[in-house]
Amino acid sequence: MSFSQQTTANTPDAYKGRSFWLGYLQSEMGKDKFELSLHVTSSVNATITVKLAGVSADSRGEKDWVQTFQVNAGGVTDIIIPEEYTFKSKEGKSTNKGLYIEADADVMIVAKNSSGASSDATVVIPIKSLGSEYYIMHYAAVKRGYPSQYLVMATEDSTVVELRNTDKNSDKQPTNQTYTIKLNKGEYHIVQSEKDLTGSYIKEVNGKKLAVFGGNTCAYVPRYCQSCDHLFEQLLPVQNWGHQFAAVPFDTREKYVVRIMAKENNTWVDVDGDRKEITKAGKFIELELKEPVYITSSRNVMVCQYTIGSRCDNQRGDPSYVVLKPLLGYSGETILPTMNTEHINRYYVTVLFKMSDIDKLTVNGKSVVGNYKLLPYTSQYGYAHIELTESNNNIECDCNYNFLSYGFGWYESYAY
Template identity: 25%
Template sequence: MSWTTFYKVGEDVAGSSCYLICMSAPAVKSTDLYVRARLSLGNVFDNQGKEFIIAFMENNPNDENLDLFITTFSNDNVSVTVNSLGYHGNGFINKQFHVSRGSTTLVSVDIELRMEGSSLSPKGIVVQANEEIIVYGVNRQHYTSDAFLGLPTDVLGQEYYTVTFLPTTPKSYAQYAQLLVVSAFNDTQVQITFPESDDFSHVTFDGIEYHGGDTLNITMDRCDALQLQAEGYFDLTGAYIKSDKPVALFSGNIRAVVGVSSSSDHLVEQLISTDRWGKRFVIVPIPAREIGDYFKVVANTDATGIDIKCINNASIITSERIVLAKAGSYELVEMDPKSYCYIVANNSVLIVQIVKSDQNDDHDPALILIPPLEQYAAEYMFTTPRRTDGSYENFFLFVVKEEDKDGLRIDGVPFPSTIEYVSIPDTSLVAGYIAIGDGFHRFNHISPISVFGGFMYGRYAFETYGMPVGLRMAEINKPCSMTADEIGDGRDNDCDGLIDEELCTDVNAGQDDDGDGKVDEDCAMAWLDDWDEWSTWTECIQTRNRTCKVRSIGESYCPGPNNESMSCGNVETGIPREETTEGLKTLRVDRKNTSKYRRSLSSAPDDRKSSAVRNPTVTDAHDVLMWSMFGEQQQQQQQQTRERRVQSLVVQ
């Protein structure tokens, strides 16, 4: 099988289009999971990407720098550039660095790049990499902060609705609802139609007032950022953004008091376009809460009906059906403390969770985008952000099928047995949370077809953040057409409402994983496992082993052999161990130049061959062979030893 893949990679600063990259893939064996995985990675729509364009909304006060966190799933040393391409003031940023799996780079962004008021400014920040990366931002000030998950340019859309909070508690500082549009391309035509709602009054931009139902038309170039604020105690939820090219959308509040308490915080999320909204959601309560929280649901279609069923201490609570009459209309729903809620809509909707203010338990507000069940993934990576003067208390909230909960892993270790799992009404799902420490974390399931939802929440005295740790970004809200299956392509190839739901490996062949009566369709990408360290060489015949650290179920797969051996010739055992500590030097020999020698390989899924000429005390390297050489007086003795070893190898 072969195919051609097309990517939309963006536009340069001058505006020249750079839309397509073509890759023709040769046929590969069904058992060659490594090759198939590598060829499929570029197709997946999710929060990972090679280019991001983001900006930061106004926060108050304005005296702390902004934070960008960047990490990657790639084992390669990924080159990353962060650049404010269109802005050349004192806050101009142009940084280059490398990042690899298990590491995170924090980029500090000058406060001059934070937006102010209703304005248009070239303050968009472009993050580019040669491999896929993960980006999230923290807009923090002392006692007011929130975070957002960055979305790459290949999943940006052309239609959005905003979601903000209606502030009702008077304060001396501004709590304005605000939206922020960032253009990814030059000459982008953007239309913003303001909500016809009693909660909205007007927005003033460039000296013109826009009221409910009015439309603002504007042309934006790459890296232009347009921020609009509803001054006063008003709500911008339901503003409709439409563009002729993809744009990024952020929305929230400068600050907001949420509920009856007096503490406030910045609110922000990067929102997903309407073509990626869903119909089924689970909301997990914020841990250790005594006052509950809110969630807000926004409709994409007229006459949208929403059913809500919650469980609280084994008691089932069913709400009356909510009907949103028009696209862009919304409802704010208050959750009882410790309630886990299942939400189902007949049309696609957008849902955010809004954490209430509470000075008594150190909870400030936060805005958290809730991904639909259809956009759950099987693996996430995340690094906890820092607060202005220390660490947060961090929690990972999750939703997973009950039958899959034992396969959840954090940093390669099963979830704690002390977790209290709560069954979600009318589903086969359970939910819960765990406290996690500072730093880099990987959350995954041992099966690539066992997906789960994940959210991060962090708190400290009057500082809070919340956001999803990741999500798929499939276009699930568009008419579905049957497509050819590509391994792990992140698409619903068979139009059954599920994405990559079959594990199509040799061991799992013939299994109907999704129960639809079909087998090996809409295939997920099998995990690639990692080798443990080589054991030490034994004596003649020398052998050593390594173990495949299994991440998947059904079978494991690590490229290469799990053991190797070599003869060191009769009774020759090489240079005595005590001699290897003096005058040690190394000579590197490329594996391809010694390929006429063959290892004895067992359990080797590939047919790579190479020499195994080694000293028993020398550490193995993947790409080079290490030969020990000693001081001037011992070189002749070692050369004779090497020759005897070479003679003992089998020549192809």
Template identity: 25%
Template sequence: MGPRGRGSCVSSLLLYILLCSGEFNNRWSTSAAPTLPTAGSTGLIISGRRFVTVFLENHSSSAVLTLNIITYDKTANVNVSIYSPPLHRSQTIPASSSAVINLEPTYMLKGNDVSRKAILITSDVDISVVVLNTRYNTQDAFLSLPVANLGTTYYVVTYNGVKSNQRQFAVANPGSERVLVTITVVGLVEYNATEYANDQTFSFILEANQAVQFQSEVDMTGTKVASAKPVAVFSGNRCIMLSSADCDHIAEQLLPVTKWSYSFAVFPLLDKDSLDIITIMAAENDTTVNVYSIEGNVNVFLREGSHINLTVTSGMIVNSAKAVMVSYLSTGGSTSLVQSFDPFLVNVIPPAYFSAHYVFVTIANFYNYVLIVSSTPTSSQIILDGKPLASFQTENTTFWDFTATRVYLGRTASRYVIFHADSLFGIYVYGVARGESYAYSMGGKKNISSKCLSLVPL
């Protein structure tokens, strides 16, 4: 699949004004929540020049592994490197376009094992990367986090299904030096032929270019990953069976605790016959969480590494006195367009990380959507591909001070630019098909040059 581009001179000028306005330094607050500390010390960045990723094990060894590269205002010279089996691939991708880099299935992680399959992606200019792990009827996607976002403390999220399946997580070393990693177990984890149960800990050294994958037949949610230097952590299920007849691969790159937040607006991603689930994870003891919905309020007290799963019936507001992580599991099901699609997993974006501008891509042969979560007065003024949202097929849901606008984008692979002149929002990009699905979320600013010298279509 070759590069693709979109844009107009008018939207380029508006984006230039937007990017130079300093809007990306703002933080969102709602009247429903008290004033709380800003999540993360440096915010969240969705573009960069250095990434590390892995492909968690899929249901089949024949999975197709793809890196979807998004460029902005400059042509990007992108390099993909893997230590073993050795691979080095370079590709020049034009400005304001996107391209797909395919990798062989041999680079997928397998079993409980340490490998040199950490995938290092570098670029001479800022890019964004969407990772897609595909096998017929079982796949998922996630947004790769630039190395600057990585941290030293994570908590794993996996899920139980109606049929036995492998829960899994992986840790990758993004640097050139060895890293000490310590795992505090919830459930059951095997390492180096030794099993570790609840509250047991073990440590190991992760060399440069190394990644380690852990699999278990039991839920590992709440397992703590602590490291002496920043690492990347990925979590999900090899193949999970929920409401549909088939199992499906789910995967997400986890946010480190330093990037967690205090308030979240959650909306159902699709109108369907089965309810989805959010998982709220705590990193500290005595974490008080309040959840508001039209069904009523839920108040819970969480300790370090504990979580609560809640069904998503309508719009929800999650407020916490201490930073938490919220994950969204679509349980699959059926819609008016698809008779039966499989689950997917995606990070919930807190309003603290809403931004005013995103560039995203959709995947071919899916019924593709973008869900835009914004403040109620501004949702109608968002511009998608140079046109107001009213030009598209949309559905709106409002709860408290937020509106979720679901936009149907068709079944083609395309690159889109979405922005608002002066307000912030978050997006969820996802697609469903017979027995298939994918999803990723975007929240956080694009890396912007402080000089803003060039006027180039984004």
């Protein structure tokens, strides 16, 4: 049994925009080799301004780092963030090091955090698609010194945020009790834990928009697979959750992990027709999967997909994670940055589409006809794995589609 077609604020092109707020999370691996970067794409020529508060522009000690960059139509502009931005603030303390990006045309931004053999990336959500209410989804902490974590950032002054954490936390607040923090525009607050803070709840009391990022300094996925990597992802506000998803294996990997979280009590979830109940808001189910699955639910849910550690299948790659977009979240042209590191040298995209649109969809100008598979549970959707090059890559379709773009190397990966 499946549930009815969703209606959601998660509309196509919700991930392209002209103004963005961003904050990076801590990664413990290779502390002396941090590289924080932005990868900006657009279908038209665009000018972007990147402003980093509280970081000196030069030896004169100016307070803000402000730079302007050009994005060529169909191209990718790569921007390295100054080393001074590298995570130095203490957990449980607020800082004004928010990164603000403004463009004169619609752009898509991918942010990457790389340090040593540890990386991950996320699509940055424009301010227009943010919300005021969130739940945290990441993964269990590995051990002492490798915490799970989340970051809350204000987009306006006089922002009042209620937090409720599911376990012991760096704010030293009681578990499952609500407390309040105050932030001004561009300030952010980081919470860390040696446990799993998945299910923690965040709400701005006056409805002001927040940018929220989740992840881990370094996580094992699954927990018994002792090969850790940084997790970093911008989370969707609850208004943009949905109740129709598809999860597809990452190319070259033996299996993957999915977590599904409920927004409301007594939510029923069907995974290829296998019905499961999530009895309480903020709770989740976790699945280890080898095949594609079609997911529907009685009420809106958030779905995250994780790559596994390399020790579980002896393949390139390590843990990374992506918040899956409800079907279907992109349209038109999407330009895909590939991000090389010391270890990552294989790049892929997995595209999901309606079979009725297969003749319209191309990747790098080539049709996916003849290079696709059907979702096993429903023939309405198909998917295709395509290996990418280090040069510009793109998806084009006069239709709606979803994608996962990812890179693998020995003991390192990213996904967005």
